[in-house]
Amino acid sequence: MQIDDIDRRLLRLYQSDPTLSAAELAEAARLPRATAWRRIERMEAAGVITGLEAVIDWRRLGFAVEVALRITLDKTERNAFDTFLAAARGVPEVTEIQTFLGRVDVRLNVLARDMGHYQEIYRARILTLPHIADIEQLMLISDVKTDEALPL
Structure with a gap:
């Protein structure tokens, strides 16, 4: 259009x-x-405008920890991507899933109330996801710029 x-x-x-x-x-x-x-x-x-959404400040709801997980998958399994993505969608604390070409295959964004809660999520839900070969954890320290608006 x-x-x-x-x-x-x-x-x-x-x-x-x-x-x-x-x-x-x-x-x-x-x-x-x-x-x-x-x-x-x-x-x-035409799909240029796809909808309206509420922007909720997760910090005000008691979530103090945000971690980005960069995950490399073991792609020797036939449906590794599909199986992993289906399982990751089922983790309620995962707020964003992105796939990439390159060394990192997937990025998950995880929210937790505190570090103890994050540790529970990581051990019980993330590490049990299928076909993980490597994980790098990046903890959010501060938001320098967050802007969803396009430069029109």
């Missing part, structure tokens, strides 16, 4: 505050309400 400068303006506004009503979005974009809403609906239908 091709987007023009008006679409980009709408997307920038929508990214900054997805709770804007159609009238507020149109006013901020300096467009007629029907035009703004029609363009938003077109971008939703």
